[in-house]
Amino acid sequence: MAPRSARNAVAWALLVLAAGAPPAGAAGIILEGIAIQGSLMIGRVEVGAKLWLDDVPVPVAKNGEFLLGFGRNAGRQARIKVAFAGGRTASRLLRIEQREFKIERIDGLEPKKVTPSPEDLKRIRAEKALINEARARFTEKSYFRSGFIWPAEGRVSGVYGSQRVLNGKARAPHLGVDIAAPKGSLVVAAADGVVSLAYNGMFFSGNVMVIDHGLGLGSIYAHLERLLVKEGQRVEQGQPIATVGATGRVTGPHLHWGIHLFRVGLDPALLVPPMPAAGK
Ligand SMILES: [Zn+2]
Structure with missing residues (x-):
């Protein structure tokens, strides 16, 4: 596992990037968080500015807030470009720390859950589309400002990024x-948000829930037993949303917890302190 606690120590340190060499008095970009494979950064830019990450437009809220996410396979660097409302432009190179991921072997799964039949593949694609639809959502809210907590306590039996x-x-x-x-056991909302998907019986994910935390950020909870909240419902961090189950492709009861910025899967462990000792 990545040296998570050390990383968390700096994760929320404020990092101010002067965008290029701005004229005196002009604000640049403010970024919170660290740039590492799987990380989330929260940024703010002058109102009215437009932003690109590696030439892909990044949605910016009316108040100038935006999010950046670096996937598991993010390269060593990414370029942020800004076009300010007044016409000035700036660009900055971000260095992205590279990680090593381990290989995780799981045996004893039902063979049809590893190599699904053509019929099952059809169903899997339809279910994936539902999840992707929930992930694609952009809500101009900053629910994620509540911060994140572990949605359940227990031994971490699988980490982010493993092959x-x-x-x-x-x-x-x-x-x-x-x-x-x-x-x-109870599963609680990791952060404030709105339930964007609550679905029973997916092939891989089983009973599953997605919560929208705003600006394209969301969390997913899979293999649940019972769902305790409904689609469209506003939830607060720490509120029970479901119970742990063993539905879908599993070898035993556990919670699969994911974080995504649109469709890019991020590492939830980078957003929370280490798992409390009692849960280890
Ligand atoms: Zn999992």
């Missing part, structure tokens, strides 16, 4: 954190 080998077959990397906990 997965399921029943001996290479599969997609794990873009979340697994928390082993007894069936029926």
Whole structure:
């Protein structure tokens, strides 16, 4: 696992990037967080400015707030470009710390859950589309300002980014954190937000929930037993939203917790302090 606690110590340090060499009195970009594979940065820029990350437009809220996310395979550097309302432009190179991810082998899964049938593949695609739809949502709210907490306590049985080998077959990397906990334990909202998906019985994810935290940031909770809140419902950090289950593709009861900025999966463990000792 990445030296998470050390990283968290600096994770929310304020980092001010002067955008190029701005004229006296002009504000640049303010970024909170660190740039590392899997990380989230919260930024603010002058009202009315437009922003690009590696030439991809980044939505900026009316108050100048924006989010940047670096995926598991983010390269060593990314360029932020800003076009200020007055016509001035600036650009800045961000160095992105590279991580090493481990290989995680899981055996004993139902073979049809590792190599699904053509019919199951159809269903999987439809379910994935529902999740992607929830992920694509952009709400101009800053619910994420509540900060994040662990949604459940227990042993961390799977970390972000691992290359997965399921029943001996290479599969997609794990873009979340697994928390082993007894069936029926409460799952709470990791941050303030609005439930954007509450769905029972997905092939891989089982009973699943997605919460929208604003500006394209969301969290997903999978393999749940019971869902306690409904789509469209406003939830607060710490509020019970579900119970831990063993639905979908699992070997035992646990919570899969993911964080995404639009469709880019980020590392939830970078947003919270280390798991409390009692849960280890
Ligand atoms: Zn998982």
